Amino acid sequence: MNTLLEKVKANLILSHNEDDILLQGYITAAVSYAESYQHLKEGHYSNNIMPPTTEQAVIMLSSHFYESRDGSTGGFFSDNVQAGQQVWNTVNLLLRIDRDWKV
Template sequence: MATLLEKVKKNLILDHDGDDELISSYITAATSYAESYQKKAAGFYELNSMDPTTEQAIIMLSSHFYESRDGSTGGFFQDNVKASEQVWNVVNMLLRLNRDVVI
């Protein structure tokens, strides 16, 4: 199975290795965000398998970080100021599907 790095690069349509370290740091940040949002312990996904919806959220969020690293919306939607907000809405919706409920 492809690694998250390979999946993010495929999502970004990147075929070079020049930004692998940068993308890996975005994957780490996105995974940390997912664990926090889902109320899971830090490092949870290092020890446990990741549901496909969580994986998709991490791929999307890592790609967003890469395309918006200068603080702009970035990507294909750079002329739409709501695009960044929509990415976060979709990511959070996907992460909610595997969120641990804390009562």
């Protein structure tokens, strides 16, 4: 299991391929968010190794996008109105670890 798509699917416990194109779009959006948040040039992670903490943030954010595609909080947190904010807080904390503070 080495691609982000495989890791996101494992995180979501998905064994089918029907949503792979949708998931890849969410992964692209999550990577773009990570690059922007970390003050990196667009496409940075296409040519550079993604640190494990950033990878985890991308997996979490992609999974959140997938589970919340209907506008709800989705997933196991559907009974918690603050679940969406909790995901974003965690993602931002993980991304902050690898952030380029020189910019």
